[in-house]
Amino acid sequence: MRYLRLYAYFLRFSFSRAMEFRLDFFFRIGMDALWYVVHLVFFTVLFRHTNVLGSWNFDQMLVFAATLFLVDSLQMTILSNNRWMFPILVNRGDLDYYLVRPVSPLFFVSLREFAANSFLNLLMAFGILVWALMRYPEPIGWGRIVVYAPLVACGVTLFYVFSMLAVIPVFWLHSRDGLRQVFWSLNRFGQRPDGIYKGWIRRILVTMIPMALTASYPVRVLFDQNPLHIALHVVAVTVVSFAVLLMVWRRGLRAYSSASS
Amino acid sequence: MIEVEALKKSFFVHKKEPGLVGSLRSLFVRKRTEKVAVRDVSFRVDEGEIVGIVGANGAGKTTLVKMLAGIIHPSAGSAKVLGYVPWERDDELRRQIALIMGQKAQLWWDLPAADCFLLLKEIYKIPDAQYKKTLDYLVDVLRVGDELNVQIRRLSLGERMKMELIATLLHSPRVVFLDEPTIGLDLTAQRAIREFILQYRAEHRPAMLVTSHYMEDIRRLCPRILIMREGEVVYDGSLQRVIDKYADSKLLRAHVRPHAKPVVMPPTLAALGDVVECSEESVCLRVPRDAVATASARLLDHFDVVDFAIEEVGIETIIERIFLAKGDVA
Amino acid sequence: MSTFAHIVSVEARTRLSYRGAFWFNAAFGFMSDFGVVFFVWTAMFAESGHAEIGGRTLSATINYYLLVALLGRMVRGDRFEGQISADIYEGGLNRYLVFPYSYFRFKYAQRLGQMAPEFLKSVVFGVLAISFVSFESAAFTVGSVIMGLGAVFVANLVFFLIMTIVHQVAFWADNVWSLDVAVWFVASLLGGWMLPLSVFSEPVRAWLEVLPFRFLYDFPVRVLMGEIGAVEWARGIVVVAVWCIALALVSRWVWRRGQRRYTGVGI
Incomplete structure (x- = not known):
């Protein structure tokens, strides 16, 4: 409860701040909107040359793209600024102040900076998703959508876990952005339907580095034969990944508190 | 309230070699040198006592303070703050201590101080009545009532430091660590902050540890000082005695x-x-x-x-x- | 040594002294960039049943993307370093304004210096790639490589000029990184980075012909692969030169107006 109230403060702060930089506000909305357009064009152009890609047809691909946008807009609003700030906090030593406070430092560094200016993109992405689901020619069924929604949350959580795992090494490396670039490279795999990956790469992408689970698997729940099986898989991987994050975080903090002066 | 026993902190510094070859080599072999920041430090501080830590740059003052605030782990030795081991970071302890670092801002740049304080109220679970009373008192004494709703980044350095002080003391901590609280301030602001610290001590009787490069701070605030040199406490006693002996x-x-x-x-x-x-x-x-x-x-x-x-x-x-x-x- | 050459060399040497993480990031980025398109296009060809898409076979398409990935950073440069907007915000511009040397020439020299490690990377990864992937569909000749490198050089200049204009928006706005990213999205889609331009429909391609973006990736890669002959290459270079002059004029106009806004304090 207290954490929810704290988060309410974060939200309030970020909205009041967003109003300060109006031009940037629109740039950022425009940037993400453009990202959606670019991806829609990308898939549209690909489907000029094929009817199926990664075993999905164009209508399914649109739902996938919309899910991708939704997951991305969620992480852009909730997480992106924090991920950007984190190495700065560590390298400048500002983390010190979070450590002396009676609140989980991980909560603080992960959620402090809510990006109010991406909030409109969230609505936009949600709109695209509703549109993509509505225009889907066959009925999907509410049961599947009920399973799908929490899986999108899992997708965002996985995104969070792995983006944090990419910046936490800053504790040891003291570099400007840790392994953030590695994370972005990996994330590219998640931006394409998982059906195209084969062999051992596929196995890695659904387990150890579960980029295929951030958007593709939730969408599979809508169209596949065996949705519950997929749902359980996603939930299990999310739980395990989160546990790994907590473990690495604890080690990172210890490194921070024994290496700095 | 603070008990320190044979506390020691050393860390390793990697030496990086310049150039492509050097950076490739440092992937595999790195030279490390041990640097002792604090060695065998023991002392205690009681309620209502302000103790100044004096020393040149790199003498280990900040490292010592950080250990006692629970930010970093010591390499050896023990310490108790209010009966807790600080680096175990028990919530109960963290609610009763405060740290202010003159060189690092804890307040968020683009928020007005009033908003920051509300957030801190939530973080420290300060009851409404107490929050209002403490805030009114602090704002009144430091005379910053008009600046409460101005964004931190638009405040002058002196005003900002006063806000930082309020933020630090809002939850009425029983132990306060002040690391260079007056750094970069002009003389008037320095004096205001010193007077405030003394007044606060008289009324709340916290244990305070102060580090400062301004001797005037030390002279006015701290009847007792610890002098640190290369990580060691070489003197623990009254300031006056040092003056008598060396002057x-x-x-x-x-x-x-x-x-x-x-x-x-x-x-x-x-x-x-x-x-x-x-x-x-x-x-x-x-x-x-x-x-x-x-x-x-x-x-x-x-x-x-x-x-x-x-x-x-x-x-x-x-x-x-x-x-x-x-x-x-x- | 001229001042320009001196700046280039200092920047290049600084860049080359990067740590191991830099190489790791670069290798990883290259492999995943290429890995994703490899899977996308293998699936495209398999599931569509076509032998050619956009006039290229699977192996030619793979070769196209491999070259795009290799040239990628040589054209784009380092997005995070030495940005003009950062100079404007942080007041670093002051330092340059008092130099008896043109700011943009200075920036361009720095950028060319930055290309040194990118070039080195491209060569290293290129050699590695050749040993794993066959370049059977690319008709490399001495001529195509020379003309291709020329085209890459010009592509780099075009990108520099575009970003110069974008980053000068910092004179008016508080933050332009999102604008920078947005422009990159457009450039990557319309420049041949995401898709070979030949897979777009005819009317779209006619539009892409008149925009400068195709010179960023599509043009240099096709020159390298031997798809564009000397005459067409020369014609392309003339067109892109006109574009460069136009962009430089716009940049100069923005610079004049921005200077009037510049307060010099930064932040």
Whole structure:
């Protein structure tokens, strides 16, 4: 409860701040909107040359793209600024102040900076998703959508876990952005339907580095034969990944508190 | 309230070699050197006591404070703050301590102070009534009522520091760590903050540890000081005793008429005492206390003196001498 | 040594002294960039049943993307370093304004210096790639490589000029990184980075012909692969030169107006 109230403060702060930089506000909305357009064009152009890609047809691909946008807009609003700030906090030593406070430092560094200016993109992405689901020619069924929604949350959580795992090494490396670039490279795999990956790469992408689970698997729940099986898989991987994050975080903090002066 | 026993902290510094080859090599082999920041430090601080930690840059002051605030782990030794081991970071402890670092802002730049304080109220679970009372008191004493709703980044450095102080003391901590609380401030602001700290101590009786490079801070705030040198506490005791012991000399300052030759040539200046300054227009000598009278007389005899003064050696000088000295202090 | 050459060399040497993480990031980025398109296009060809898409076979398409990935950073440069907007915000511009040397020439020299490690990377990864992937569909000749490198050089200049204009928006706005990213999205889609331009429909391609973006990736890669002959290459270079002059003029106009806004304090 207290954490929810704290988060309410974060939200309030970020909205009041967003109003300060109006031009940037629109740039950022425009940037993400453009990202959606670019991806829609990308898939549209690909489907000029094929009817199926990664075993999905164009209508399914649109739902996938919309899910991708939704997951991305969620992480852009909730997480992106924090991920950007984190190495700065560590390298400048500002983390010190979070450590002396009676609140989980991980909560603080992960959620402090809510990006109010991406909030409109969230609505936009949600709109695209509703549109993509509505225009889907066959009925999907509410049961599947009920399973799908929490899986999108899992997708965002996985995104969070792995983006944090990419910046936490800053504790040891003291570099400007840790392994953030590695994370972005990996994330590219998640931006394409998982059906195209084969062999051992596929196995890695659904387990150890579960980029295929951030958007593709939730969408599979809508169209596949065996949705519950997929749902359980996603939930299990999310739980395990989160546990790994907590473990690495604890080690990172210890490194921070024994290496700095 | 603070008990420190044989506390030690050392860390390793990697040496990176420049160039492509060097950076490739450092992937595999890295030279590390151990650096001892704090060695075998023991002391205790009681309720209502303000203790100053004095030392040159790199003497280990900040490291010591950070260990006691629970930010970093020690390499050896033990410490208790309010009965807790600080680096275990128990919530109950963290609710009762506060840390302020003059070189690092804890408040968020683009928010007005009032918003930051509300967030802190939530973080420290301060009850409404107490929050209002404490805030009113702090705002009143520091005279920042008008600036509460201004974004932090638009405040002057002095005002910002006052806000930082309020943020630090909002939850009425029983132990307060102040690391360079007046750094970069002008004299008026420094004085205001010092007076406030004293007043706060009188009314709340917290245990306080203060580090500062401004000796005036130490002189005004801390009856007791710890002097650190290369990680060791070389002196723990009253400030006055150090002054008495090391202020064994005085400064003689004479303004002489320019271009006028000395009435009588030597004894040279050096024979009278340490020459601190010597130019065409003025002379300044450090002279042992018992030789002040003779040296003054000689100086007045030999030079065409316009103006003459005998001054106490500054506390900075005393501390500097202790830093440079070897062995125990007192 | 001229001042320009001196700046280039200092920047290049600084860049080359990067740590191991830099190489790791670069290798990883290259492999995943290429890995994703490899899977996308293998699936495209398999599932569509076509032998050619956009006039290229699977192996030619793979070769196209491999070259795009290799040239990628040589054209784009380092997005995070030495940005003009950062100079404007942080007041670093002051330092350059008092130099007896043109700011943009200075920036361009720095950028060319930055290309040194990118070039080195491209060569290293290129050699590695050749040993794993066959370049059977690319008709490399001495001529195509020379003309291709020329085209890459010009592509780099075009990118520099575009970003110069974008980053000068910092004179008016508080933050332009999102604008920078947005422009990159457009450039990557319309420049041949995401898709070979030949897979777009005819009318779209006619539009892409008149925009400068195709010179960023599509043009240099096709020159390298031997798809564009000397005459067409020369014609392309003339067109892109006109574009460069136009962009430089726009940049100069923005610079004049921005200077009037510049307060010099930064932040």
